[in-house]
Amino acid sequence: MAAKHxxxxxxxxxxxALPLVAFIAITFLxxxxxxxxxxxxxxxxxxxxxxxxxxxxxxxxxxxxTEEVFRALAxxxxxxQENRTLGKIGLRVNRxxxxxxxxxxxxxxxxxxxxxxxxxxxxxxxxxxxxxLMLWQGIKKAGQRYSAKNYLQAVDLTRGEDGSISRIxxxxxxxxxxxxxxxxxxxxxxxxxLVIGYPIAYAIAHTPPTLSKILLLCVxxxxxxxxxxxxxxxIVLLQSQGVINDFLVWIRIIPDDxxxxxxxxxxxxxIAMTQNLLPFVVLPTYAVLSxxxxxxxxxxxxxxxxxxxxxxxVYWPQSxxxxxxxxxxxxxxxxxxxxxxxxxxxxxxxxxxxxxxxHIDTNHWGLAAAISVIVLLSVLILYVVFDRWVGVDKLKLS
Amino acid sequence: MDRALWNIGKGVLTLxxxxxxxxxxxxLIVVIPLSFNAEPYFTFTEGMLRLDSEAYSLRWYxxxxxxxxxxxxxxxxxFIGVFATVFATILGTLAALGLNDPRLPFxxxxxxLIISPIVTPIIVVAVGVYxxxxxxxxxxxxxxxILAHAMIGAPYVVITVSATLANxxxxxxxxxxxxxxxxxxxxxxxxxxxxxxxxxxxxxxxxxxxxxxxxxxxxxAGLKQRTIPREMWSGIREEISPTILAVATLLILFVILVLxxxxxxxxxxxxxxxxxx
Numbered sequence: 001m002a003a004k005h006x007x008x009x010x011x012x013x014x015x016x017a018l019p020l021v022a023f024i025a026i027t028f029l030x031x032x033x034x035x036x037x038x039x040x041x042x043x044x045x046x047x048x049x050x051x052x053x054x055x056x057x058x059x060x061x062x063x064x065x066t067e068e069v070f071r072a073l074a075x076x077x078x079x080x081q082e083n084r085t086l087g088k089i090g091l092r093v094n095r096x097x098x099x100x101x102x103x104x105x106x107x108x109x110x111x112x113x114x115x116x117x118x119x120x121x122x123x124x125x126x127x128x129x130x131x132x133l134m135l136w137q138g139i140k141k142a143g144q145r146y147s148a149k150n151y152l153q154a155v156d157l158t159r160g161e162d163g164s165i166s167r168i169x170x171x172x173x174x175x176x177x178x179x180x181x182x183x184x185x186x187x188x189x190x191x192x193x194l195v196i197g198y199p200i201a202y203a204i205a206h207t208p209p210t211l212s213k214i215l216l217l218c219v220x221x222x223x224x225x226x227x228x229x230x231x232x233x234x235i236v237l238l239q240s241q242g243v244i245n246d247f248l249v250w251i252r253i254i255p256d257d258x259x260x261x262x263x264x265x266x267x268x269x270x271i272a273m274t275q276n277l278l279p280f281v282v283l284p285t286y287a288v289l290s291x292x293x294x295x296x297x298x299x300x301x302x303x304x305x306x307x308x309x310x311x312x313x314v315y316w317p318q319s320x321x322x323x324x325x326x327x328x329x330x331x332x333x334x335x336x337x338x339x340x341x342x343x344x345x346x347x348x349x350x351x352x353x354x355x356x357x358x359h360i361d362t363n364h365w366g367l368a369a370a371i372s373v374i375v376l377l378s379v380l381i382l383y384v385v386f387d388r389w390v391g392v393d394k395l396k397l398s
Numbered sequence: 399m400d401r402a403l404w405n406i407g408k409g410v411l412t413l414x415x416x417x418x419x420x421x422x423x424x425x426l427i428v429v430i431p432l433s434f435n436a437e438p439y440f441t442f443t444e445g446m447l448r449l450d451s452e453a454y455s456l457r458w459y460x461x462x463x464x465x466x467x468x469x470x471x472x473x474x475x476x477f478i479g480v481f482a483t484v485f486a487t488i489l490g491t492l493a494a495l496g497l498n499d500p501r502l503p504f505x506x507x508x509x510x511l512i513i514s515p516i517v518t519p520i521i522v523v524a525v526g527v528y529x530x531x532x533x534x535x536x537x538x539x540x541x542x543x544i545l546a547h548a549m550i551g552a553p554y555v556v557i558t559v560s561a562t563l564a565n566x567x568x569x570x571x572x573x574x575x576x577x578x579x580x581x582x583x584x585x586x587x588x589x590x591x592x593x594x595x596x597x598x599x600x601x602x603x604x605x606x607x608x609x610x611x612x613x614x615x616x617x618x619a620g621l622k623q624r625t626i627p628r629e630m631w632s633g634i635r636e637e638i639s640p641t642i643l644a645v646a647t648l649l650i651l652f653v654i655l656v657l658x659x660x661x662x663x664x665x666x667x668x669x670x671x672x673x674x675x
Binding site for chain 2: 009010012013014015016017018019020021023024027028029030031032034035038196197199200202203215217218219220221222224225226227228229230231232233234235236237239241242243246274275278279307332333335336337338339343353356357360365368369372375376379383387
């Protein structure tokens with residue numbers, strides 16, 4: 001195959017595809033690469049204490065560091081104190097060895113301008129925590145540019161002071177709960193979309209063309225309508241003074257003081273996400289259903305199958321490719337869903353992507369990046385499954 | 399007996415389908431009348447149910463067009479959308495032409511790479527774009543948002559143009575060449591008119607996509623670059639006023655308009671094909 005086309009004939013297609021490939025490489029792949037780096041890279045301490053870190057890298061960690069190390073650190077913390085950035089470094093080291101925040105400012109103030117031959121004794125006299133190996137090990141650890149600490153935190157693990165990895169206290173395990181919740185929501189939404197969407201696709205595929213076109217438009221308009229417009233509508237419908245509750249009170253199914261809480265919780269997330277994602281099941285299923293020849297069902301009937309049998313043994317198996325691709329797509333999209341849960345989910349309807357946004361807002365970039373990488377990898381794995389099963393190139397838009 | 403049971407089953411199924419459609423479109427339909435509510439409520443007032451004309455008003459629409467923030471947001475949405483669409487359409491159309499040529503090396507890989515921005519969760523794209531573009535000095539700039547929106551719009555153009563190219567008869571190009579047209583003329587006069595339907599459809603999808611996108615804008619936009627969905631986001635989360643319903647109504651009508659255009663293009667294309675045969 002390759003021999004058939006000379007290099008010359010390849011120039012045209014390559015030069016056509018290259019601009020977009022380069023554009024996507026720069027605007028998409030490089031940002032993702034940078035994000036992966038951000039998730040494992042943290043140079044704050046390393047950049048603030050360059051000499052100390054260089055010396056500490058040769059330190060065995062068994063005995064107290066040498067005079068040279070103490071001297072380098074003393075010089076560097078005085079400079080940081082003057083630049084008013086010492087507090088941040090203290091905070092970072094404190095995350096590794098707790099209870100050491102006050103050491104820094106106190107020491108920096110007192111070693112400033114001191115002339116001494118024995119910096120070790122001077123500093124230990126100022127604060128005896130400088131004779132503690134743990135503190136020095138903590139500085140060395142905080143000064144590593146590359147670490148997996150964001151990933152450990154992102155899966156509720158922690159590294160003890162002796163380097164062993166363990167799970168954090170049960171009450172503080174936020175992330176694993178969110179992963180499980182996200183998978184749960186993705187599963188429920190996928191099943192709901194299948195149950196509601198399949199009959200809809202069937203109806204569109206088996207009605208006269210004019211009606212079928214209108215019904216198809218009923219799927220396409222919500223599909224392309226802004227997620228925020230749809231979220232607004234769900235607030236209008238579901239809130240306690242909303243249209244649905246008002247109606248139920250009006251027809252006296254529920255009392256006025258017994259209004260249902262349908263929004264700002266998990267129920268709201270499930271309802272709104274199902275509506276948001278329904279077209280992703282309906283459209284591919286419809287495409288497959290409309291290509292099943294009606295003669296097959298008639299053949300099954302003429303061979304004595306009742307309609308249920310004919311459906312289960314003849315129709316359903318042929319519709320599987322469309323159903324599978326729709327369901328998998330919904331599952332994948334659910335995992336990364338952000339806007340809808342943020343607006344209608346309250347607190348217990350928030351998903352993992354909402355946590356990513358939270359960490360961006362609070363400037364925990366490394367952690368946000370690590371969770372993003374985890375989400376990205378899960379989605380990537382699902383896509384490989386998707387591609388093996390139905391083929392990514394079968395994605396259709398209208 | 400059996401037949402009666404069957405009819406009941408069929409009735410239940412039909413009811414289920416009708417409910418499904420209601421579930422799908424009710425959220426869109428309910429917003430439209432409520433956006434004309436004369437009272438600042440999110441529910442139907444008694445006056446509205448009696449179809450009392452006093453209960454309806456255009457005040458929320460007037461609000462939009464009298465508010466500096468909303469006007470700026472509308473302007474921003476169109477400005478960003480148009481530029482992102484132009485980039486996406488040019489790059490996407492060229493790439494689709496290359497991608498549909500079997501002589502392109504690593505075709506499957508290139509195809510997967512090109513659609514990867516729309517299969518990646520938008521929150522992940524936004525995080526990556528936010529860090530990287532901020533480092534480059536593109537944070538809180540129009541250019542940064544336009545580039546990001548062009549990147550997530552281009553795959554749509556590639557998909558729709560590829561779909562029209564799949565039916566394209568390449569012998570037409572050879573015929574044009576044999577009649578003395580150079581490759582550029584042959585492309586412009588023969589291929590482009592035939593694939594233009596795919597190009598326009600793709601451009602519309604890319605535009606809607608940019609027009610609706612809020613996650614990237616949420617991280618990247620400063621006060622100056624806020625778009626319509628960004629204003630809606632604040633509106634919904636801070637103090638929700640019926641102005642939001644009016645905006646939502648306008649967005650829904652806008653989408654219907656775009657989809658009708660796409661539909662007309664499609665039927666036009668089908669006629670075009672018939673007359674060409």
